[in-house]
Amino acid sequence: MRKRSTGWLLLAPSLVLMVLAGLVPFVYVAWTAFHRWNLNAVTRDAVFNGLDNVRRLVHDERVLDATRTTVLFAVYAVGSQLVIGYGLARLLMRRFPGRQLFRTVHTIPLLVAPIAVGATWRILLVPGLGPLPHYLEQWFGWHVDLGTSGTVAFWSLVLVDLWHWTPFVTLSLLAGLSALPVEPFEAARVDGAPAWRILWHITLPMLKPVLIATAFIRLMDALRLVDEAAMLTKGGPGDSTRFLGLQLVRIVFENNDYGYGGTVSLFALYVTLVISWALYTVTTGIKRQRAHGG
Amino acid sequence: MAETLSSAVAGTPNGPQAVPAVAPPRPGAPTVPRVAKPIGRWGWTVVWAVFSVFTLLPVYWLAVVALRRRVDLMGNYTMWPTSLSLENIRAVVTSDTFVRYLSNSVVVASCNAALSTVVAIGAAYALSRFRLPGRDNIFFWLLTNRMAPVAAFLLPVYLLFTRVFTFGDWSLLDTRIGLILLYTVFNVPFAVWMLQGMIDAIPEELDEAAFVDGGGTIRVLWSVILPILKPGLAVTVIFTWIFAWNEFLFASRLTAVEARTIPTALAEYVGVTGTNWGELAALALVTMAPGAVLVGFLQRHIIAGLTAGAVK
Numbered sequence: 139m140r141k142r143s144t145g146w147l148l149l150a151p152s153l154v155l156m157v158l159a160g161l162v163p164f165v166y167v168a169w170t171a172f173h174r175w176n177l178n179a180v181t182r183d184a185v186f187n188g189l190d191n192v193r194r195l196v197h198d199e200r201v202l203d204a205t206r207t208t209v210l211f212a213v214y215a216v217g218s219q220l221v222i223g224y225g226l227a228r229l230l231m232r233r234f235p236g237r238q239l240f241r242t243v244h245t246i247p248l249l250v251a252p253i254a255v256g257a258t259w260r261i262l263l264v265p266g267l268g269p270l271p272h273y274l275e276q277w278f279g280w281h282v283d284l285g286t287s288g289t290v291a292f293w294s295l296v297l298v299d300l301w302h303w304t305p306f307v308t309l310s311l312l313a314g315l316s317a318l319p320v321e322p323f324e325a326a327r328v329d330g331a332p333a334w335r336i337l338w339h340i341t342l343p344m345l346k347p348v349l350i351a352t353a354f355i356r357l358m359d360a361l362r363l364v365d366e367a368a369m370l371t372k373g374g375p376g377d378s379t380r381f382l383g384l385q386l387v388r389i390v391f392e393n394n395d396y397g398y399g400g401t402v403s404l405f406a407l408y409v410t411l412v413i414s415w416a417l418y419t420v421t422t423g424i425k426r427q428r429a430h431g432g
Numbered sequence: 433m434a435e436t437l438s439s440a441v442a443g444t445p446n447g448p449q450a451v452p453a454v455a456p457p458r459p460g461a462p463t464v465p466r467v468a469k470p471i472g473r474w475g476w477t478v479v480w481a482v483f484s485v486f487t488l489l490p491v492y493w494l495a496v497v498a499l500r501r502r503v504d505l506m507g508n509y510t511m512w513p514t515s516l517s518l519e520n521i522r523a524v525v526t527s528d529t530f531v532r533y534l535s536n537s538v539v540v541a542s543c544n545a546a547l548s549t550v551v552a553i554g555a556a557y558a559l560s561r562f563r564l565p566g567r568d569n570i571f572f573w574l575l576t577n578r579m580a581p582v583a584a585f586l587l588p589v590y591l592l593f594t595r596v597f598t599f600g601d602w603s604l605l606d607t608r609i610g611l612i613l614l615y616t617v618f619n620v621p622f623a624v625w626m627l628q629g630m631i632d633a634i635p636e637e638l639d640e641a642a643f644v645d646g647g648g649t650i651r652v653l654w655s656v657i658l659p660i661l662k663p664g665l666a667v668t669v670i671f672t673w674i675f676a677w678n679e680f681l682f683a684s685r686l687t688a689v690e691a692r693t694i695p696t697a698l699a700e701y702v703g704v705t706g707t708n709w710g711e712l713a714a715l716a717l718v719t720m721a722p723g724a725v726l727v728g729f730l731q732r733h734i735i736a737g738l739t740a741g742a743v744k
Contacts, residue, residue, distance in 0.1 A: 148557055148562075160577040160585075234474070234476040240480040240481075244483070250678075252678065257702075257719075258493075258716055261493065262490050269493065364582065365681060368681075383581060390590070407581065410584075
């Protein structure tokens, strides 16, 4: 028989590491969140100040703007990835010359370091060096400068995220599509249903679990994006690409405001948690089914 | 680039349905891949070729810039290599800091991958085979650590490194051991997730037989589970290694001089005194190389690997 104590013993090293690297920091940050603790202030020690930091947070335009920018970025990036990724996955379901090669090429960006992705696109987009702004100006007369236009900077980051993560959506949805049974589609085709109805009434509902899981993972990643923006735009111009993570780094390491930084950290966790909780609730039914299957 | 994108977008909603499947579906045939008209087939090849250009162009341009002579860089928008020189790459590789940064990156990634995988084997086996109370909650808690935003953990970890986990003058700040331990926060949950799925797939009768023969848990784990798990272990080690190699935000703030890693060097290059673009490109190539190369080995596991933390 298996003894429970042996199980705990096997689990212990992981739990110890995760408590030290995950739980202890979390408790610590929750503690700082309710203190006034600013190294640039006259009193540099942490002083308990109740909900003062929270009161400051709800009126802090910069943090609220950063949150809005982050959420908008995540929605635009993930939304377009889902549409394009779905289309590409459908294409990969067909047999055509070069299919395997394209599939392989498509996966290249997936494990590339985000910071290197930022550097790559900076080299492609920076005026004076990158060919992209140059040819857009020459061919279309568009003036594209991510150093001066907030709109260009923001959409450049969406484009970068599209480059980096569309392959993930494609492959994930491809796996989902490949696992679907054939019969409903045959029946619909025999009945002469138009393609868009098949898509709307059969494919998408059957693909829903995979779609939700994919959207979930991508949203979590997009909401915490820092590296690419740090490299490509440094949050600028102005605050146009100042994502929540970047604003947090500024509060903690430039303003040395540990107390308020703790509050904003908790807020960032909270934003992520709310969104993931909503999606988790939706997917719970699927999880149960899987648990019973296995 | 703009056309590339818009054509890809435009091709999406109508694309898959535009060409009717010619061959009547064979009963019971697998869904993948359907045969289409010859012209249609080449049409899809063209769509994909355009999209592949979009994927490869940034990396190609990076290589062109890295291999261009320094005097030839600015204002030269020619897409093909107009000059070939190793001066940028040589400058990066021979700089004082590069060897230190590289060895830090390799040591941190390797030690962390080994540590994470080894502790995760035990945890995954325990979660898979032992009816531990609350094991679903433990599992869920592990995974939330992986999905949490890194920036939110930056402050407390910085404070712990500089103020709490210190002995006299020594602190975890700017040490490789600090990063090795810290990166377990995302790599251990990942490894547990990967390995538990694989152990679940091994029939329990196998360990039961070994138990009847009088083996202890460790013995069963060692002589029954691990041999079957070998390919899965390799995949897990490669993934965790790459995640550790790629990490930037923690490393940029928790190291200063001694323990700095390659990704932090990349950020340093976009400096105060103007950027040396050729060297930045060369270093970016070095930074992305492991991920771009190893992804080939992980083809079949890439989706399982990247969905870790959400689907279960």
